[in-house]
Amino acid sequence: MKAMFRSSNRLTCFVGGVWGTVLVMLALLILGLLSGFVESPFGTAALPPQPAQVSVPLETPAPIVVAARLAEAASPTPTHVVPTLVFTPTPTPLPLPTQPKQGFSIVETPHYPPTPSPTFIPTVVPFMEGPITIGKSVEQREIQVYRFGTGASKRLIIAGVHGGYEWNTVALADALIEHLTANPQIVPPHVTLYVLRVLNPDGYARSFGYEGRANANNVDINRNFPVDWAESWAPQGCWSHLPITSGPHPISEPETAALIGFVVQKRIQAMISYHSAALGIFAGGVPPAPQSASLAKALAEVSTYPHPPINTGCDATGQMADWASSLGIASVDVELHTHYATDFQENLRVLDAFFAWEYFQGSK
Numbered sequence: 001m002k003a004m005f006r007s008s009n010r011l012t013c014f015v016g017g018v019w020g021t022v023l024v025m026l027a028l029l030i031l032g033l034l035s036g037f038v039e040s041p042f043g044t045a046a047l048p049p050q051p052a053q054v055s056v057p058l059e060t061p062a063p064i065v066v067a068a069r070l071a072e073a074a075s076p077t078p079t080h081v082v083p084t085l086v087f088t089p090t091p092t093p094l095p096l097p098t099q100p101k102q103g104f105s106i107v108e109t110p111h112y113p114p115t116p117s118p119t120f121i122p123t124v125v126p127f128m129e130g131p132i133t134i135g136k137s138v139e140q141r142e143i144q145v146y147r148f149g150t151g152a153s154k155r156l157i158i159a160g161v162h163g164g165y166e167w168n169t170v171a172l173a174d175a176l177i178e179h180l181t182a183n184p185q186i187v188p189p190h191v192t193l194y195v196l197r198v199l200n201p202d203g204y205a206r207s208f209g210y211e212g213r214a215n216a217n218n219v220d221i222n223r224n225f226p227v228d229w230a231e232s233w234a235p236q237g238c239w240s241h242l243p244i245t246s247g248p249h250p251i252s253e254p255e256t257a258a259l260i261g262f263v264v265q266k267r268i269q270a271m272i273s274y275h276s277a278a279l280g281i282f283a284g285g286v287p288p289a290p291q292s293a294s295l296a297k298a299l300a301e302v303s304t305y306p307h308p309p310i311n312t313g314c315d316a317t318g319q320m321a322d323w324a325s326s327l328g329i330a331s332v333d334v335e336l337h338t339h340y341a342t343d344f345q346e347n348l349r350v351l352d353a354f355f356a357w358e359y360f361q362g363s364k
């Protein structure tokens with residue numbers, strides 16, 4: 001230092017020279033340290049943080065965009081393809097069944113299948129029906145009828161009133177039932193025909209001889225009807241091969257009751273009762289009722305059965321034909337020619353005449 005002071009005189013010339021220069025440089029150094037533009041040789045620990053470095057703006061990542069464009073150019077398929085609109089009809093989904101909502105099940109209308117409303121289906125009545133049981137005999141045999149047709153005019157053929165003794169009338173009834181079944185077209189639309197094949201099934205089962213005439217109570221059914229009924233009758237001119245009765249009172253026999261019930265219930269308008277043998281065609285009623293006489297005449301015109309019938313002089317009582325005629329029913333007895341033949345062809349003509357017959361008040 002002494003040297004430095006010793007030479008201060010010389011340095012004095014350097015105040016504006018060497019020392020001045022040093023002083024200026026020191027001043028600049030201090031100013032630079034204070035302003036931060038000159039790095040401190042003492043480290044940066046003593047310097048405040050430099051927030052200016054954080055504020056440097058970031059660059060946009062341009063290289064990514066470039067890479068995407070390069071990939072686009074390298075692709076052989078253009079990425080901007082206008083899509084071709086192909087209209088594919090999408091099936092409309094069917095509505096799902098409505099689920100009943102909780103708490104609203106009463107309000108919801110259940111999707112039950114439609115209930116068919118009650119419709120009256122016309123009842124188809126078959127052309128033929130039978131056998132139909134209308135009652136039972138004394139020995140509990142069934143009394144049966146067959147029905148043919150559905151017309152309003154109800155007509156009835158009865159056989160076997162005198163059981164086995166007149167068995168050929170039952171054979172005729174069976175033949176007619178078979179014929180009607182095979183030829184339904186012969187029944188006119190306005191007619192319903194009933195055929196009762198055997199009214200006295202007990203007598204029919206017992207014998208084809210004299211013993212087969214009465215029912216199981218030894219009653220002649222054709223003396224048991226409630227018109228001109230009598231407890232007994234004079235034998236002159238009447239069937240008298242065996243003792244036979246008219247029953248204790250009219251309609252005492254179940255066979256009689258069955259027939260009366262059927263005729264009344266069905267409102268039978270005309271009836272033929274077959275017997276044998278040989279006496280001809282009888283009209284019901286004493287004297288003959290007009291409708292019964294008309295029917296007897298119509299049947300006689302197509303047959304060889306005697307009419308007026310052969311009069312044997314028998315005063316018959318309690319007869320079926322007389323009872324029916326008293327109710328306005330056209331009722332006749334037809335006696336076959338023999339005790340063994342059905343006279344089938346002749347009775348086909350009688351059947352046609354029976355179908356065609358109509359009674360008009362006042363006609364003869």
Ligand SMILES: [Zn+2]
Binds near residue numbers: 161275
């Ligand atoms: Zn008879």
